[in-house]
Amino acid sequence: MxxxxxxxxxxxxxxxxxxxxxxxxxxxxxxxxxxxxxxxxxxxxxxxxxxxxxxxxxxxxxxxxxxxxxxxxxxxxxxxxxxxxxxxxxxxxxxxxxxxxxxxxxxxxxxxxxxxxxxxxxxxxxxxxxxxxxxxxxxxxxxxxxxxxxxxxxxxxxxxxxxxxxxxxxxxxxxxxxxxxxxxxxxxxxxxxxxxxxxxxxxxxxxxxxxxxxxxxxxxxxxxxxxxxxxxxxxxxxxxxxxxxxxxxxxxxxxxxxxxSREIMADEGARLAKLRDRLQDLILSSVEEAFLNGHPERRLAGNLNISFAYVEGESVLMGLNKETALSSGSACTSSTLEPSYVIAALGASAELAHSSIRFSLHRFNTEEEVELVGTRTIEVVHRLREMSPLWELAKEGVDLKTIQWKGE
Ligand SMILES: Cc1ncc(COP(=O)(O)O)c(C=O)c1O
Incomplete structure (x- = not known):
């Protein structure tokens, strides 16, 4: 289809x-x-x-x-x-x-x-x-x-x-x-x-x-x-x-x-977990410095939350939004640009809390959609990093925490 x-x-x-x-x-x-x-x-x-x-x-x-x-x-x-x-x-x-x-x-x-x-x-x-x-x-x-x-x-x-x-x-x-x-x-x-x-x-x-x-x-x-x-x-x-x-x-x-939902819960859970795992593997095997947020096993079958260091979650969404509907932080708070308080509560830095993307799959998502969303996300993250001076510095081995920014 x-x-x-x-x-x-x-x-x-x-x-x-x-x-x-x-x-x-x-x-x-x-x-x-x-x-x-x-x-x-x-x-x-x-x-x-x-x-x-x-x-x-x-x-x-x-x-x-x-x-x-x-x-x-x-x-x-x-x-x-x-x-x-x-x-x-x-x-x-x-x-x-x-x-x-x-x-x-x-x-x-x-x-x-x-x-x-x-x-x-x-x-x-x-x-x-x-x-x-x-x-x-x-x-x-x-x-x-x-x-x-x-x-x-x-x-x-x-x-x-x-x-x-x-x-x-x-x-x-x-x-x-x-x-x-x-x-x-x-x-x-x-x-x-x-x-x-x-x-x-x-x-x-x-x-x-x-x-x-x-x-x-x-x-x-x-x-x-x-x-x-x-x-x-x-x-x-x-x-x-x-x-x-x-x-x-x-x-x-x-x-x-x-x-x-009760009748199909077991089958649906298994199907969504498989699709979610494929999406997770696709992204984490292609993007450096991408981190899974939350417990790797004890989580909802359709949920995948990843922080991409050196890119803003909002920028990834903007790069994708004509073709893919995802969320950064929770939907209920994404009208503000506050970093996610949930990701911050896990002990992540403010930067990583700002760079989290939530993929949440549903009953009608297909394998093909997972491949497309995964591939496009990888492309967008790579493109944003190419434009990011911070990413360039990090690649050169500079520890960004040691930089004294003008105005600080
Ligand atoms: C964990 C949690 N609690 C409460 C709510 C609020 O539910 P409702 O949108 O039905 O008011 C949401 C909405 O997404 C939610 O995710």
């Missing part, structure tokens, strides 16, 4: 809707338009049935015992806000301390910062150079005042997958609620909230080939029963945790996306 340009390899910013998902959604825009809270006619019953089915599909994807534990939201950002602020408000009497990590997505970091302004204490646990959190660091951070531990399941830039089961076990032993931002992980890697001791879990449809604008928060009902204060008051939908008319077509799409 002929390759269609631009090639999309930015699937950790969003994914295309799977045709099976779209097909499931369409009737709910037209003839099946009922309100799921309309209790006294068939339109309402039909919509309610569809929402319940989706709840069960999502519950099954993450190993939740009871579909009632799924609360629909507008996406990952809202779920994270609801989890953190909801626990903070509900358990304030018990304690005012929260433990999280330095590499959470912006939603996690920004909510934690707001809570700090409101009088909560937050400990931001560092990560190791491979992006993994040391569980012993979390244990050290927990105090008698800790009410919540929040650690992302898989990182949006480097794809590193944390030892969630170990953190869940620790939280349980300490009697602390455990939230995980599984926005990048759900549908890509096995999740079992029971086996992993997860009390709250945030996820979103648009990163698993579902529509944008719908997400979910898993809220444990038993062992322990977790309570959260709502962000939005109103008609008392979603058992009082999130009022507002449910977006039925989006929810149906989310449910279908979860079902398809």
């Amino acid at each position: 002929a390759v269609k340009f631009p090639i999309f390899m930015d699937a950790q910013s969003t994914t295309p809707v799977d045709p099976r998902v779209l097909e499931a959604m369409l009737p709910y825009f037209t003839e099946k338009f009922g309100h799921p809270a309309s209790r006294n006619h068939p339109f309402g019953w039909e919509a309610e049935g569809a929402v319940d089915r989706a709840r069960a599909q999502i519950a099954q994807l993450i190993g939740a015992r009871d579909p009632k534990e799924i609360v629909f939201t507008s996406g990952g950002t809202e779920s994270i806000n609801l989890a953190l602020k909801g626990v903070a408000e509900m358990y304030r009497e018990k304690g005012n301390h929260i433990v999280t990590t330095v590499i959470e997505q912006r939603a996690g970091i920004d909510v934690a910062k707001r809570l700090e302004r409101q009088g909560f204490e937050v400990t931001y646990v560092p990560v190791q150079p491979d992006g993994l959190v040391d569980v012993a660091e979390i244990e050290k951070a927990i105090t008698p005042k800790t009410i919540l531990v929040s650690v992302m399941f898989a990182n949006n830039e480097i794809g590193t997958i944390q030892d969630i089961a170990a953190i869940g076990k620790l939280a349980k032993a300490k009697g602390v609620i455990f939230h995980t931002d599984a926005t990048q992980a759900a549908g890509k890697t096995p999740i079992d909230v029971e086996a992993m001791g997860i009390d709250l879990l945030s996820c979103t449809a648009h990163l698993m080939y579902g529509p944008k604008g719908v997400g979910a928060l898993y809220v444990r009902r038993k062992g322990p029963r977790v309570r959260i204060a709502p962000l939005i008051d109103g008609g008392g939908h979603e058992r009082g945790m999130r009022s507002g008319t449910l977006p039925v077509p989006l929810i149906v799409g989310f449910g279908k996306a979860a079902e398809v």
Whole structure:
């Protein structure tokens, strides 16, 4: 099949809707338009049935015992806000301390910062150079005042997958609620909230080939029963945790996306890991001073994050952007030109944090696309380095750290 340009390899910013998902959604825009809270006619019953089915599909994807534990939201950002602020408000009497990590997505970091302004204490646990959190660091951070531990399941830039089961076990032993931002992980890697001791879990449809604008928060009902204060008051939908008319077509799409992802997860993971490994080998074997960011094994199958020394990530993207959609830093922060705080947290220099490129593959990428993207990236990096005086100096053996720049 002929390759269609631009090639999309930015699937950790969003994914295309799977045709099976779209097909499931369409009737709910037209003839099946009922309100799921309309209790006294068939339109309402039909919509309610569809929402319940989706709840069960999502519950099954993450190993939740009871579909009632799924609360629909507008996406990952809202779920994270609801989890953190909801626990903070509900358990304030018990304690005012929260433990999280330095590499959470912006939603996690920004909510934690707001809570700090409101009088909560937050400990931001560092990560190791491979992006993994040391569980012993979390244990050290927990105090008698800790009410919540929040650690992302898989990182949006480097794809590193944390030892969630170990953190869940620790939280349980300490009697602390455990939230995980599984926005990048759900549908890509096995999740079992029971086996992993997860009390709250945030996820979103648009990163698993579902529509944008719908997400979910898993809220444990038993062992322990977790309570959260709502962000939005109103008609008392979603058992009082999130009022507002449910977006039925989006929810149906989310449910279908979860079902398809669960069914094909193992095969898809193996296929994407093979394509990703090919891309990685192609680039790392042809480009000097290119460094893999994150853990080489414990990462999402479609994720590849590389820093190219002596070139700006943004310049590589500009060199490629007519034909390839990639990302430098995270999509959510790429409107600013700040270096990636995730790469910096691994201990990389500011230069390398500025030069990271994220390739994220998806369900519909092909081998041919991988070859093309790899080859073009190599060409662009070589071309940029040819124009770079710093690269020239480095090639001449000058240690750039020893240079005294004028004006310094
Ligand atoms: C790790 C992570 N958390 C949260 C979000 C926010 O999710 P949403 O875009 O559904 O608000 C994203 C978005 O990419 C993400 O990657």
